[in-house]
Amino acid sequence: MEKTYTVSVFTENSIGMMNRVTIVFTRRHLNIDSITASESEVPGVFRYTIVLRTTRQQVDKVVGQLEKVIDVIKAFVHEENDIVHQEVALYKIRTETLTNGDVEKVIREHHARVLTVDPQFMVIEKTGHVEETQLLFEKLRPYGVLEFARSGRVAVTKPMKELSTYLEEI
Incomplete structure (x- = not known):
C-alpha cells in the first residue's frame, strides 16, 4: 500500500551530491514530491529531506541504496507520525x-x-x-x-536520538 514517507539523508558537502542522491530514486522509477537541502546541526554535514509516495518495501530499498552512495553518511525513513x-x-x-x-x-x-x-x-x-x-x-x-x-518539507524527527549519536556509532 502506498503512503507518504519522508527520507532524511545526511551527507558530506560535495559537488554533485544532490544528483547522486536523486539518481537513486530515478533508477527505481520513484517520483520525488519535494526535496529540501540544508546544513544540519553537525558542522560539515548536510541534510536532504525528501518526500515521496510509495510502498514501505520500495522506500526501504531506496534507503539501502542511498547508504551505498559515496559521501552519504546515513539515511533514514520516517512515517508521517514520526516527524x-x-x-x-x-x-x-x-x-x-x-x-x-x-x-x-x-x-x-x-x-x-x-x-x-x-x-x-x-x-x-x-x-x-x-x-x-x-x-x-x-x-x-x-x-x-x-x-x-x-518550499519543500522541512522536518525533524520526534525520537530524541541525535545525528551526532549515530555518527559516533558509525
Whole structure:
C-alpha cells in the first residue's frame, strides 16, 4: 500500500551530491514530491529531506541504496507520525486588491503574514502543511495571485536520538 514517507539523508558537502542522491530514486522509477537541502546541526554535514509516495518495501530499498552512495553518511525513513514538519509558501498579489478588507481578513483567518508591501504588489508568507498553504492559495486566487512558491518539507524527527549519536556509532 502506498503512503507518504519522508527520507532524511545526511551527507558530506560535495559537488554533485544532490544528483547522486536523486539518481537513486530515478533508477527505481520513484517520483520525488519535494526535496529540501540544508546544513544540519553537525558542522560539515548536510541534510536532504525528501518526500515521496510509495510502498514501505520500495522506500526501504531506496534507503539501502542511498547508504551505498559515496559521501552519504546515513539515511533514514520516517512515517508521517514520526516527524514534525512544515513548509513555507510565498504569495505575491496585486496591492490594488487591498482596497477592501477582504484580503486582510483571509490573511488573518489563515494565520499568514504580510512580508512586504509595494505600490504594485504585496508578498504574503504562510507556514504549514501543504494542504494549508494550498488552501490559502485557493482563497487568494480571486484577488490575482501574481506568483506562488512553496518550499519543500522541512522536518525533524520526534525520537530524541541525535545525528551526532549515530555518527559516533558509525
